[in-house]
Amino acid sequence: NAGVTQTPKFRVLKTGQSMTLLCAQDMNHEYMYWYRQDPGMGLRLIHYSVGEGTTAKGEVPDGYNVSRLKKQNFLLGLESAAPSQTSVYFCASSQELNTEAFFGQGTRLTVV
């Protein structure tokens, strides 16, 4: 049972570089989310998707873009990385709005 899988697990970027984080879920869930986790701030929503081909902004979307071309995949892009984007990123999915959300294992990103 894979659940939600994130790639990569760790990454170090230089300021200005770009990268894409991949999230894949095998539960046929409609809803997918990208959160960032910073010390003392809990989880904050970056972007989300309510179905294939749809995306929307969350609480902290600046500097990030997303795409959901296939129902099972949700990609998070950083076009020009900044040190403020150093964080742990979590992808999650849920079948309905107010039910259990399943999280990936996280991606630790450091921007130097």
Add this chain to the structure above:
Amino acid sequence: GENVEQHPSTLSVQEGDSAVIKCTYSDSASNYFPWYKQELGKGPQLIIDIRSNVGEKKDQRIAVTLNKTAKHFSLHITETQPEDSAVYFCAALNSGGYQKVTFGIGTKLQVIP
């Protein structure tokens, strides 16, 4: 918007003792309150949840209580074990679901053998 406060930020208990983590919320429209456990190096995992039409829910050693009038809900872990050591997050959701979720900042629980 919703504001969720979680206390304490750290908690140490002896193995076998009980642990209680409390959260308060501000939005009276919130109607779903999940609790997540995050072990070191892993993603959060749901351990128990409660909906606004229920006052208490139990699952073995874990229980959650909800007081809608006071707008607070609590996680109770009895007979704690070393494997309960982790960070616990509460959350409050309204009809907007995880698009509008507000998480607490987390409680680091340490169970001392």
